[in-house]
Amino acid sequence: SQTIHQWPATLVQPVGSPLSLECTVEGTSNPNLYWYRQAAGRGLQLLFYSVGIGQISSEVPQNLSASRPQDRQFILSSKKLLLSDSGFYLCAWSVGRPNSPLHFGNGTRLTVT
Amino acid sequence: SQKIEQNSEALNIQEGKTATLTCNYTNYSPAYLQWYRQDPGRGPVFLLLIRENEKEKRKERLKVTFDTTLKQSLFHITASQPADSATYLCALAGRGSTLGRLYFGRGTQLTVWP
Numbered sequence: 001s002q003t004i005h006q007w008p009a010t011l012v013q014p015v016g017s018p019l020s021l022e023c024t025v026e027g028t029s030n031p032n033l034y035w036y037r038q039a040a041g042r043g044l045q046l047l048f049y050s051v052g053i054g055q056i057s058s059e060v061p062q063n064l065s066a067s068r069p070q071d072r073q074f075i076l077s078s079k080k081l082l083l084s085d086s087g088f089y090l091c092a093w094s095v096g097r098p099n100s101p102l103h104f105g106n107g108t109r110l111t112v113t
Numbered sequence: 114s115q116k117i118e119q120n121s122e123a124l125n126i127q128e129g130k131t132a133t134l135t136c137n138y139t140n141y142s143p144a145y146l147q148w149y150r151q152d153p154g155r156g157p158v159f160l161l162l163i164r165e166n167e168k169e170k171r172k173e174r175l176k177v178t179f180d181t182t183l184k185q186s187l188f189h190i191t192a193s194q195p196a197d198s199a200t201y202l203c204a205l206a207g208r209g210s211t212l213g214r215l216y217f218g219r220g221t222q223l224t225v226w227p
Contacts, residue, residue: 034214034215036217041219042219043117043202043217043218043219043220044157044202044204044217045217046214046215046216046217049214057214059214090156090157092156099144099145099162099164099206101147101159101162102147102149102157102159102204102215103159104156104157104158105156106154106155106156107154107155107156109154
């Protein structure tokens with residue numbers, strides 16, 4: 001069966017520090033991968049979307065970046081965190097069909113201090 | 114600009130009643146719409162998908178309708194139970210260049226009390 005792993009579960013980082021969040025998927029090949037952010041009182045905001053290795057689409061301009069070095073690995077990064085980067089970060093995957101549901105990880109709670 | 118609005122942030126109902134949640138959208142032409150359930154501190158879990166050419170979809174105690182003229186989806190939970198308490202999110206799929214991407218509403222927090 002397919003599983004998705006996200007880590008760490010919680011993270012507290014000072015302003016200006018770098019960030020690296022990792023997500024891996026098991027049990028499926030060539031998934032579509034997503035990074036979402038859920039800020040307090042706001043909905044899920046799509047940050048990045050990837051249909052394959054090295055293929056990244058950015059939805060919102062910001063100081064975050066994403067990479068997909070392997071088929072089932074998706075990384076969210078920042079060189080310098082801002083206070084506004086605090087939130088709940090969720091990785092998700094879907095199979096190739098456009099109407100397939102998303103399968104989410106359990107998220108990373110990031111607090112930038 | 115594109116918007117997805119869910120009727121209210123919170124909905125409180127008594128056990129056994131039917132909960133009805135609303136999702137309205139503007140400036141979208143979604144090919145399909147999905148509903149998810151999210152528990153505190155967890156990622157959303159998929160519940161139902163309905164396509165633009167479908168009026169209604171059912172799964173056990175859940176029912177979803179989709180009216181592309183009104184640009185609205187309704188999500189019903191019949192015979193609600195305290196275990197149904199959670200936040201429910203609607204999500205729209207893009208078309209064309211955004212095909213495969215899902216855009217979410219803020220969600221409605223449902224509380225079912227005994």
